[in-house]
Amino acid sequence: MIKRSFKNFLILPLFFSQLSVAQLVKHQIPGLPESSDFKVWVNDQKIFTTKAGGDYRGSYSFANFDFNGPVKIRVKAKHAIKWLEIMPSILKIKSKIIDDYNFEFTLNKPKKITILLNNDKRNVLHLLTNSIEEKNFDPDDSDILYYKGGEIYDIGVLDLKDNQTLYLESGSRLKGMVRIRDAKNVKILGRGIIDGTDNKSSGNGRFKDEPWRLIYMENSSNIEIKGITLYNSLKWTVHPYNVSDLQIDNINIVNWDYGSDGMDLSSCRDVKISNSFLRTNDDCIAVKAISFDEKMHYPNPRIQNPNIKNILVEGCTFWNMEYGNVFDIGFELRCEKISDLTFRNCDVLIQEGRGSVFTIHNSDNALIENILFEDIRVENSDLVSNSKLIDIAILFSIWSYDKFEDNEMIKKYRYNDSWDNLIPVLPGKEEFHASHRGHVKNITLRNIQVLDGKLPYSVFNGFDKDHIVDGIRIENITVGDKRIKNEEDLKLYTKFTENITIE
Numbered sequence: 001m002i003k004r005s006f007k008n009f010l011i012l013p014l015f016f017s018q019l020s021v022a023q024l025v026k027h028q029i030p031g032l033p034e035s036s037d038f039k040v041w042v043n044d045q046k047i048f049t050t051k052a053g054g055d056y057r058g059s060y061s062f063a064n065f066d067f068n069g070p071v072k073i074r075v076k077a078k079h080a081i082k083w084l085e086i087m088p089s090i091l092k093i094k095s096k097i098i099d100d101y102n103f104e105f106t107l108n109k110p111k112k113i114t115i116l117l118n119n120d121k122r123n124v125l126h127l128l129t130n131s132i133e134e135k136n137f138d139p140d141d142s143d144i145l146y147y148k149g150g151e152i153y154d155i156g157v158l159d160l161k162d163n164q165t166l167y168l169e170s171g172s173r174l175k176g177m178v179r180i181r182d183a184k185n186v187k188i189l190g191r192g193i194i195d196g197t198d199n200k201s202s203g204n205g206r207f208k209d210e211p212w213r214l215i216y217m218e219n220s221s222n223i224e225i226k227g228i229t230l231y232n233s234l235k236w237t238v239h240p241y242n243v244s245d246l247q248i249d250n251i252n253i254v255n256w257d258y259g260s261d262g263m264d265l266s267s268c269r270d271v272k273i274s275n276s277f278l279r280t281n282d283d284c285i286a287v288k289a290i291s292f293d294e295k296m297h298y299p300n301p302r303i304q305n306p307n308i309k310n311i312l313v314e315g316c317t318f319w320n321m322e323y324g325n326v327f328d329i330g331f332e333l334r335c336e337k338i339s340d341l342t343f344r345n346c347d348v349l350i351q352e353g354r355g356s357v358f359t360i361h362n363s364d365n366a367l368i369e370n371i372l373f374e375d376i377r378v379e380n381s382d383l384v385s386n387s388k389l390i391d392i393a394i395l396f397s398i399w400s401y402d403k404f405e406d407n408e409m410i411k412k413y414r415y416n417d418s419w420d421n422l423i424p425v426l427p428g429k430e431e432f433h434a435s436h437r438g439h440v441k442n443i444t445l446r447n448i449q450v451l452d453g454k455l456p457y458s459v460f461n462g463f464d465k466d467h468i469v470d471g472i473r474i475e476n477i478t479v480g481d482k483r484i485k486n487e488e489d490l491k492l493y494t495k496f497t498e499n500i501t502i503e
Contacts, residue, residue: 022067022068022069022071023132024042024043024045024067024071025065025066025067025132025133025170025191026042026048026065027064027065027066027170027171027191028048028149028150028170028171029050029171029173030151030171030173031152031173032050032051033050033051034049035049035050035051035061036051037059037077037125038061038075038076038077038115038125039075040073040075040076040125041073041074041075042065042072042073043071043072044072047063047065048063049061049062049063049125050062050063052231052232053256058121058122059122060122060123060124060125060126060254060279061123061124061126062125062126062128063126063127063128064128064129064130064252065129066110066129066130066131066133066191067107067110067129067131067132068109068110068131068132069107069108069109069110070106070108071106071107072104072106073104073105073106073127074098074102074104075102075103075104075115075125076101076102077101077102077103077117078101079117079123080100080101081097081100081101081103081118082118083117084097084103084115084116084117084118085115085119086105086113086114086115086116087113087114087115087116087347087349087379088113088114088347088349088379089377090347091111093106093107107127107129110130110131112126112127112128112252112276112277113127114126114317114319114349121352126254126277126279128277130191130250133170133190133191133227135167137167137189139167143163143164143165144164144165145158145160145164145165146167147166147167147172147174147190148172149169149170149171150171151173152175153172153173153175154176155174155175155176155177155178156176156211157176157177157178157179157211158174158176158177158178158179159179160178160179160180160183160186160188161183161186162183162184162185163185163186164183164187165188165189166178166186166188166189166190167189167190168188168189168190168191168192168194168228169191169192170190170191171191171192172192172193173193173195174193174194174195175194175195175197175198175199176194176196176199177194177199177210177211177212177213177215177216178194178214178215178216179216179217179218180215180216180217180220180223181216181219181220182218182219183220185222186220186222186224187223187224187225187226188215188224188225188226188228189224189225189226189227189228190227190228191227191228191229192229193228193229193230193231194215194229194231195231195232196213196230196231196233196234196237197231197232199211199212199214199233200212200234201234201235212234212235213233213234213235213238213239214230214233214237214238215230215237215238216240216241217239217240217241217246218242218243219242219243220240220242220243221243221244221245222244223240223243223245223246223247224246224247224248224249225246225247225248225249225251226248226249226251227250227251228252229251229252229253230251230253230254230255231254232254232256232257232260233253233260234257234260235257235261236259236260236261236264237253237255237260237261237262237263237280238253238262238264239263239264239266240264240265240268241266241267241268241291241292242266242267242268242306243269244268244270245270246270246271246272247271247272247274248263248271248274248276249272249273249274249275249276250274250275250276251276251277252276252277253276253277253279253280254277254279255280256281257281258281258282258322258323259281259282259323260281260282261282261283261286261324262278262283262284262285262318263278263284263285263286264283264288265288266287266288266290266291266305267288267289267290267291267305267308268287268311269306269307269308269309269310270309270310270311271310271311271312272311272312272314273311273312273313274312274313274315275315275316276315277316277317278317278319279318279319279321280319280321280324281321281322281323281324282323282324283320283324283325283326283328283355284318284319284320284325284326284327285313285318285327286325286328286329287308287311287328287330287338287341288330288331288332288333289306289308289333289335289338289366290305290333290334291334297401297403297405298401298403298405298436302334302401302436303334304334304335305334305335306335307335307336307337307338307339308335308338308341309337309338309339309340310340310341311341311342312342312344313327313342313343313344314342314345315344315345315346316347317346317347317349318346318347318348318349319349319350320348320350320351320352320353320355321352321353322352323354324353324355325356325357325359325391326348326351326355326356326357326358326359327343327357327373328359328360328361329359329360329361329368329371330359330360330361330362330363331361331362331364331395331397331399331400332363332364332399333362333366333368333438334364334366334401335366336366336367337366337367337369338366338367338368338369339367339368339369339370339371341370341371342371342372342374343372343373343374343376344372344373344374344375344376345374345375345376346376346377347376347377347379348376348378348379349379350379350380351378351387352387354387354420355387355388356388356389356390356391356456357376357378357388357390358373358376358389358390358391358392358445359390359392360393360440360443361391361393361397361419362393362395362437362439363394363395363396363397363399363400364400364401364436364437364438365401365436365437365438367438368439368440368441368443369439369440369442370442371443371444372444373448374444374445374446374447375447376448376449377448377449377451378448378449378450378451379452380451380453381450381452381454381455381479387456388418388458389450389455389456389457389458389490390445390458390459390460390492391418391458391459392440392443392459392460392461392469392472393459393460393461393462394437394438394439394440394461394463394467394468394469395422395461395463396422396423396424396437397421397422397423398414398421398422398423400436401436402432402436403423410423418459418461434463434464434466434467437463437464439468439470440462440468440469441470442470442471442473443469443472443473444473444475445475445477446473446476447475447476448476448477449477449478450477450479450480452480455490456491457491457492457493458490458491458492460472460492460493460494460495460497461493461494461495461496462495462496462497465496468497468498469494469496469497469498470497470498470499471498471499472497472499472500472501474490474502474503475503476503477490477502484502485502485503486502487500489502490502
């Protein structure tokens with residue numbers, strides 16, 4: 001880590017802006033291989049493009065750069081081009097195929113875009129672009145932790161304190177985990193990356209000193225995370241617990257391993273997540289109420305976590321891989337109330353596995369109410385495998401507080417149905433387990449577009465007659481050019497539900 005002056009660095013873009021319509025800032029990632037599947041040029045300048053993954057699930061390439069536009073982008077593919085699509089399709093980006101292996105297009109302003117060739121979702125290119133970065137801080141401030149570009153840093157677990165700013169210069173690569181505990185007024189900024197490739201865990205993934213996440217926050221407030229890339233997290237990527245006034249803007253999450261959730265917002269309040277790209281192999285965005293206390297299950301007394309309120313997710317792009325869901329409220333919801341959550345103006349490129357796009361899994365005692373999903377586009381449901389569009393349920397599962405005390409019983413009775421990791425209510429235990437179930441009410445899905453493909457089914461499922469899913473309002477869901485008008489159109493299964501409106 002070093003500190004350095006920005007004075008000369010700031011003059012350079014201003015000088016070049018007089019010579020060219022567009023500025024361009026390229027980002028090199030030290031120690032990562034160049035992609036062999038795609039080569040990228042922006043205004044005839046070669047852009048570093050790297051790769052993630054590589055097992056039976058295939059791999060994908062990505063590049064990250066800043067510009068103010070418009071810019072002309074040329075891509076050379078390893079495999080012959082028969083057909084290509086640039087997503088999100090709402091951007092209406094037109095491409096021109098130059099020859100069997102090259103194509104080009106113009107990008108007028110920074111966006112998170114994905115290029116799908118020959119309908120092969122196992123080998124795609126993500127271009128994760130940004131506006132030209134503004135550095136609004138004094139680099140000589142003693143509270144600035146500055147990591148210079150072009151170097152790799154083994155940080156282990158890096159703790160941030162009150163009023164500190166962690167700045168990752170373009171081309172910096174931090175290996176380990178950043179942790180913020182009992183702190184306020186903390187920022188993580190820049191264009192560098194935090195890499196979890198070499199992170200290790202003891203196996204249960206619950207110890208707060210272990211880097212099985214990339215950013216962990218606890219009992220903190222007024223936190224800002226902006227501009228960085230998070231790469232190959234071992235499990236959960238961004239995990240705030242009991243955090244208020246959290247802003248996450250324009251970050252990229254590019255994961256591969258199973259269980260690698262994008263953001264797990266646990267017992268948080270007043271959160272805004274915007275303009276970010278998340279590709280994960282488990283839940284993209286999860287909202288939970290869980291503390292990971294060692295005695296968090298029955299017969300220990302229930303730990304009631306802080307209530308969850310005022311979370312906004314907007315302007316983001318998602319790719320959910322084999323495990324998990326895109327938007328998931330649940331499973332662990334051990335608090336009194338979760339309310340006033342909004343997911344708005346987002347693009348879901350692909351949801352690959354057994355999960356769902358819009359999901360509420362109340363596996364505990366919470367009341368969930370006043371949830372809005374609005375202006376969300378699902379690109380192509382043909383690329384969805386055995387999944388659901390909407391899944392709202394009150395469940396008893398291995399994640400519940402009142403799960404079986406004997407782990408051998410869990411292994412014996414655990415099963416997968418429309419949901420994974422369920423356990424049955426055994427005879428004589430009906431009243432006990434019902435006393436630990438919660439409620440779901442006042443959920444609205446408005447202006448949801450499935451742009452292409454065959455519609456998956458949906459499920460609204462309460463637990464029993466006293467723990468129901470109540471007050472679900474569907475306003476203007478379309479599949480292609482067809483508007484959903486009733487439960488049959490939606491392919492909807494219901495049980496222990498009331499007051500469903502579709503219009």
